[in-house]
Amino acid sequence: MNEPTPELGTPMPDLAAQLPGPVSAAPPRPTVTPPEYRLVPPPSVPLPPLADHPSVPLPGDPVPHSAPPRSSPGVPGPRRPTMSGGLPAVTAPPRVDGRRPAPPTRPRDPRPLPPQVGGPLPALRRVGGLRPVPAAPGRPGSVTGPAPAPTPQAAPVAPGSESRLLAGRHQARPGGLAAHLHTHGPLPRAELSGRQGARRLIELVELAGLRGRGGAGFPTARKLAAVTNAGNIRRTPVVVANGCEGDPTSGKDALLLHLAPHLVLDGLALAAHAVGADEAMLCVHRGDPLVEHLERAVAERTDDPAAVHVVTAPTRYVSSESSALVNYLTRGDARPTSAARAAEQGVQGRPTLVDNVETLAHLALIARHGPDWFRARGTADSPGTTLVTVGGSVVGPGVFEVDMGMPIGRVLGLAGGTSTPTQALLLGGLGGSWLPMPSAVDVELSHEGCAAGGTGLGVASLVAMPAAACGLRATALMLRYLAAESAGQCGPCMFGLPALAEDLDAAATGTMDRELSARLRNRLEIIPGRGACRHPDGAVRLVSSALDTFRRDLTNHLYGRPCDAVDASIPPVLRELSASDDGGWR
Amino acid sequence: MSGGEWIGLRVDPIGCRAHGLCQELLPELVTLDEWGYPMVAGRPVPPELVGEARRAAAACPTLALRLVRAGPPVR
Incomplete structure (x- = not known):
């Protein structure tokens, strides 16, 4: 805590230079190690009529040249927020590239890649609970099943379908700025320039009804307005694009950043313009293989109003929570805080907009095509499309835009349907809910649809749970992970989550009696709402839904x-969830 | 916080170290969970207890117990 607070204005390169080693030579994201994931072509098998819904499991492209190898763990010494890749924009002096840690010195990942993965996509290995290679045992449907060939195939666009965020990206290969402009056209900078244009932009977002895609679903226009209003000449707002996809069941942000970084950067530039920010940060987890890819994308852009920095945050489940990110960018400590709202007092006390990267990408499209276009898809309360990660016991796991x-x-149908008898679905990630099959298939993937189904949309991910598995045991494993990933700051989380995990273990191993069951129910009542962040609330939601769904x-x-x-x-x-081996928060 | 305004209790969850003094001093409004952390009543502090509540807040070793204007939680 006695380190100098990183100045946001000028000395980013200094910070980077202070580092003991390469920026991302830190422990790689350790959450889901074993299965290799790759984007797969959609199952050639039973694609149901998807006429108007694009499927975006993209044909695998072996080893995109831009995907950097994973870095090796174990760099000693303190870490600080590392910011690099600032864009020499209109208002900022050019960054001194020489002081950026040189990527070539980065140690290579010593772990051999499984030979089956002829073309592993390092940048995409986190893409959801996608297709594990080799297929997991106990999933006969995918062990010997008609696994799609790993070779690239023709673009799998269903007739009449139209992908928005991932338009023109059917080769699973990221294009540069030129390709991006070719697909989406230029930003309407002239119409949106000046303060009037900034107000107009917020108006457009409000008319579009865009809601955050990071899990909470908060109306984006209200956030934009709050940050704008809190800003003044002495406290210039900051914009943070949150690409730290903390939930292991979700891979959509990684895919979006890989395939359409410029759409996210467009949105980031627009959001910065809307709130009057002169500084923007694109945050991903430390060790994320996307870092170099994103820095290259940032360097390609010359017209952005705010300096953009690619920042890597510690790879912990809760470090992508908004207050934790703000805390990290201010004090270098990636634990959540109970401080004021980021919109009023965020990074370095400045009004701060924290938006998920997918939200920003939608914003970039709204600016181009307008609110009516945006609302042409989706529902009245949840307009637009969303990326959803589908994994578990489905034929063709992947990220889909729906x-x-x-x-x-229907979402399951896009993933080829279930590959084995399925008893339940996990919706919304590890802090989400179990929904029993088959009634889950009728729940609509929208905020109001999930609320009607007694749950929340959360981070849009689905994991299909085979009937052959014990749901309680699975939930116990998840709780162990969530407990280990607690920042350990708030009592109800620090003690409550391990207690819940223990209760679930007892439930799963058959040692639970009625007394223990009553104690568990009591714990579920007293834990929520008493932490600085929503981490314990999510764990309680998961356990409660497990007790309902796996009642039998x-x-x-x-x-x-x-x-x-x-x-x-x-x-x-x-x-195979395993908590970060490195407990660091800096 | 002048008279007539609602006054509520709030625990800073990060600051709290489960000393438990608040429960000793204000058992009417504070109970402890099984790990010793306070659970405060969500309702307004009754006027006759405001003095006690202030004393409890002042006695908290980590100053994690606070009197706040009642309303939706600030976050």
């Missing part, structure tokens, strides 16, 4: 009949 409000059954298992276990399900049936994305 209309908000699409029934979950619970009853069986209560009578001392542990199920004979084997862990191998649990989808790897949930089974």
Whole structure:
């Protein structure tokens, strides 16, 4: 805490120069190690009529040249917020490139890549609970099933479908700025220039009804307005693009940043313009192979009003929470705080807009095409399309762009349907809810649709849970992870989450009695709402939904009949969660 | 905070170290969970308890217990 606070204005390169080693030579994202993921072509099998919904599992492109290798863990010494890749914009002096840590010195990842993955996509290995290679045991459907060939195929656009965010990106290969402009056209800078243009932009976003795509679904225009109003000549606003996709079940932000970085950067530039920010940060997790790719994209751009810095934050589950990011960018500590709202007092006390990267990409399209175009898809309350990550026991896991409000059954259909009898779906990531099958297929993937289904949309991800697995056991494993990923600052989280994990272990192993069950119910009531962030609330939501969804298992276990399900049936994305080996928050 | 305004209790969850003094001093409004962390009543502090509540807040070793104007939680 006694380190100098990083100045946002000029000395970014100095900060980088202070580093003991290469910026991203830090522990790689450790959450889901074993399965290699790659983008896969959609199943050639049973694509249901998707006429107006684009599927975006893209044909795999072996090793995009731009994807950097993973860095190796274990760089000693303190770390500070590292910012590099600032864009010499109209208002900022050119960055001195020489002081950026030289990427070539970065140690290579010593881990050999599995030979099966002829073309591993390092940048995309986190893409969701996508297709694990090799297929997990206990999933007969995908072990010997008709796994799509890893070779690139023709673009899988269903007839009449129209992908927005990932338009023109069917080769699973990122294009440069020129390709981006070719696909989307230039930003209407002239119409939106000046303060009047900034106001107009916020108006457009409000008319479009854009809601945040990071999980909370907060109306973006209200955030923009709040930050704008809080800014003044002495406290210039800051904009933070949150690309730290913390949830292991989600891969959509990584995919978006990989395939359409310029759409996100367009949105970032627009948001900065809207709120009058002179500084913008694009945050990803430390060790994220996308860093270099993003820095290159930033360097390609010359017309942005605010200096853009690519910042890497510690790879922890809760460090992508808004207050944690702000705390990290201010004090170098990536733990959540109970401080004031970021819109009023954010990074270095400046009004700060923190938006998910997908939200910003939508913003960039709204500026181009207008609110009516945006509302032409989705629902009245949840307009537009959304990226959704589908994993678990489905035939063709992947990231899909779907209309908000699409029934979950159709989303599963885009992923080729379930590959094995499925008992439940996990919606919204590790802090989300279990929904029992088959009724889950009718729940609509929108904020109001999920609320009607008794849950929340959260981060748009779906994990299909095979009937052969024990849902309680899976939830216990997830709780272990969530407990280990707690920042350990607030008592109810620090003690409550391990306690919940223990209770679930007892439930799963058949040692739970009625007394223990009552204690668990009580804990579920007293834990929520008492932490600085929503991490414990999410864990409670998950457990509560598990007790409802896996009621039959619970009853069986209560009578001392542990199920004979084997862990191998649990989808790897949930089974192989492991907390960060490095407990650092700096 | 002049008279007539609602006054509520709020615990700074990060500051709190489960000393438990608040519960000793203000059992009417504070209970402790199984780990010793306070759970404060969500309702306004009754006028006759405001003095006690102030004393409890002042006695908190980490100053994590605060009196706030009642309303939606600030976040």
